[in-house]
Amino acid sequence: MSETGQNALTAERVREWLVEKVAYRLDVSTDRIDVNQYFDEFDLDSTEALVLSGELENWLGFELETTALWYHPTIAELSEYIVEVRDGNAA
Amino acid sequence: MRRDPLRTLIRRIDERDDAEHPLVLLHPGALGTDVYHRIGEHLPESRSLRVVDMEAIDAYYGAAFGEWHEDVSVEGLAASVLDAVRDTLELRAGQWTLAGWSFGGVIAHSLAHALDASEVPDRLVLLDSIAPVPGYLHDPEEDLAPELVLAWFGFYLGAKRGVSVPEADYSDVELSEGLRRLLDLAVEAGALPPGTSYPGLRKVFDVYNAGLLRNNRITRGHRPTPGSVPLTLVRPRAGLLDTPRPLGWERLYEHVPVVRCPGNHYSMLHEREPASLLAAVLADPCARSSEDSA
Numbered sequence: 001m002s003e004t005g006q007n008a009l010t011a012e013r014v015r016e017w018l019v020e021k022v023a024y025r026l027d028v029s030t031d032r033i034d035v036n037q038y039f040d041e042f043d044l045d046s047t048e049a050l051v052l053s054g055e056l057e058n059w060l061g062f063e064l065e066t067t068a069l070w071y072h073p074t075i076a077e078l079s080e081y082i083v084e085v086r087d088g089n090a091a
Numbered sequence: 092m093r094r095d096p097l098r099t100l101i102r103r104i105d106e107r108d109d110a111e112h113p114l115v116l117l118h119p120g121a122l123g124t125d126v127y128h129r130i131g132e133h134l135p136e137s138r139s140l141r142v143v144d145m146e147a148i149d150a151y152y153g154a155a156f157g158e159w160h161e162d163v164s165v166e167g168l169a170a171s172v173l174d175a176v177r178d179t180l181e182l183r184a185g186q187w188t189l190a191g192w193s194f195g196g197v198i199a200h201s202l203a204h205a206l207d208a209s210e211v212p213d214r215l216v217l218l219d220s221i222a223p224v225p226g227y228l229h230d231p232e233e234d235l236a237p238e239l240v241l242a243w244f245g246f247y248l249g250a251k252r253g254v255s256v257p258e259a260d261y262s263d264v265e266l267s268e269g270l271r272r273l274l275d276l277a278v279e280a281g282a283l284p285p286g287t288s289y290p291g292l293r294k295v296f297d298v299y300n301a302g303l304l305r306n307n308r309i310t311r312g313h314r315p316t317p318g319s320v321p322l323t324l325v326r327p328r329a330g331l332l333d334t335p336r337p338l339g340w341e342r343l344y345e346h347v348p349v350v351r352c353p354g355n356h357y358s359m360l361h362e363r364e365p366a367s368l369l370a371a372v373l374a375d376p377c378a379r380s381s382e383d384s385a
Contacts, residue, residue, distance in 0.1 A: 025284065047251050047295055051287055054294025066156045066298055 009060070009086055014079035017059060021052055022075070035075040062086070100147040100175045103139075104131035110139035113180055114188045114373050115212075117172060117195030117202075120146040120155075120302060122250055126361040133370030140373075141179065143172050145195065155298070155305040165223070165313045169201035176202075182210035189215050189320070190373060192360065193331070194306040196220025197313075200343070203320045214376045215320045218369065219330045219356050222339030223310040227332075231308035235300070238262045241269045243331065243356060244299055248273075248282040250357030256280045258329070270296060317343050323376040324348070325369060329355035348376075 015035055023030045026043055033042075039049055049069060057063050060082065072078040102124045114134070118124055124142045131140045146152045148171055150160040180187065189212040191199030196217035203215055221227050229235065238261040249256040256277050261269040267289075274292045277283040283292065322344045324337050328351070332338060337347040350372050354365040 045251070047248070048284065050295040050298055051283070051291030054291040054297075055288055057294065058288070058290035066301070067153075067158070 011079040011083045014082050018075045038073050101179045102142045102144050107139035111137050114140045117143045117191040117199045119194040129361050129366035130370045133367045138374050155301045165201045169198050173202050184209050184211050185213045187212050192218040197223050216323045216376050218325045223313050223315050224339040224342045227339040229307045231304050237266045237269050245273050246355040246357050248277045252282045254281045256282050325350045327352050327354045327359040331356050
C-alpha cells in the first residue's frame with residue numbers, strides 16, 4: 001500500500017519528499033539541498049542512494065527502474081519523471 | 092546515480108610507470124576499484140598494478156539492470172578487456188601477471204586463451220573465483236539460496252563501509268526474514284545508517300543480487316577450455332563456497348596451488364592482513380602456495 005495518495009502525487013510533492021530525505025541523511029537543513037544538483041554530488045554513497053531509492057518506491061507504491069536515478073540524476077528531473085511514470089507517459 | 096563520466100576501463104592503482112613487471116587485475120564490480128589501494132601499497136617497486144573496472148563496459152553494467160545485450164558473453168568481455176589492456180601495456184611473454192577477483196577470474200581465464208604466444212603472462216592468479224564448469228554453474232533463472240546470498244550480502248555491506256557485519260545463520264529462513272535479521276546486524280555494525288528501513292535495504296539487495304544473476308547468466312552456455320598458464324588460486328577464510336575443492340578450477344588446470352588468506356570474499360581485497368598477503372602472492376605467486384590440489 002502506498003504511503004502517498006496516487007491522485008495527490010505531484011512533482012512538487014516528490015521533490016519535497018526527496019529534499020527532506022536527502023537533508024536528513026546529510027544532517028543539514030532542507031534549504032541547503034539544491035534540487036538541480038546531481039545525486040552523486042551529494043555526500044551519499046551508492047548504498048545510501050539505493051536505500052533512498054527503495055524508500056522512495058515504498059512511499060510511491062510502485063517500482064522504478066534501477067536506472068531511473070542514472071537517467072534522471074537530479075531531484076528535479078527525477079520528480080518530473082516519477083509523475084510521468086505514474087501517468088503512464090514515461091519514455 | 093549518474094554514471095561517472097571519467098570512469099575508465101583501466102585504472103592505475105600506483106604511479107609506477109617504469110615497473111618491470113606489471114600486474115593486471117580484472118574487477119567485476121560490486122566494490123569500487125579504490126579497494127585495491129592497500130594491495131598496491133604493499134607491492135614491491137618492481138610491480139605496478141592496473142585494475143580493469145569491468146563495469147565501465149556499458150553493456151556489462153547495463154546487463155545487471157535489465158538492459159540485456161545478447162553479445163555480452165565471457166569471450167566478448169575478455170576481448171573488450173584485452174583490447175584495452177593492449178592499448179595500455181606492451182604485453183611481453185612471462186613479464187606480467189594476470190589476475191581476476193570473483194567473476195573477473197572467469198574473464199581472466201578466457202582472456203589468457205585469446206593472447207598471442209608472445210603475450211602470455213607468467214601466471215594467472217585468481218582471487219576467490221568460481222570456475223564456470225558443471226557443478227559450479229547456477230541457473231540464472233533461479234534465485235540463489237537465501238542462506239548463501241544473505242551471507243555474501245552481509246560481507247558486502249560490511250566491506251562497503253570498512254566494518255565487519257557479524258555472520259549469522261540464515262538457513263531455513265525466508266529471504267525477507269533473513270534480510271530483516273541482517274538489517275539489524277548491519278545497522279548495529281555501522282554498515283548501514285541508523286534508521287535504514289527494510290524497503291531501503293531490499294533495494295540495495297535487489298541491485299546486488301541482479302549483479303550476481305547477470306554474471307550467472309553470462310556464464311550460462313559458456314564452455315571453458317583447459318588452461319595452460321600456471322595458476323594460483325587464493326581463497327579467504329570465508330569465501331564464496333565452503334568446499335575443500337579448488338572451486339572447480341581443478342577441472343581446467345592440471346595443478347591448482349591454493350593460498351589461504353584471512354577475511355571474506357570482499358574484505359580480502361582491502362583489510363590489512365589479507366591485502367598484504369595478496370600483494371605478496373601477486374608479486375611472487377610461486378612462493379606462497381600452501382596447498383596443491385591436482
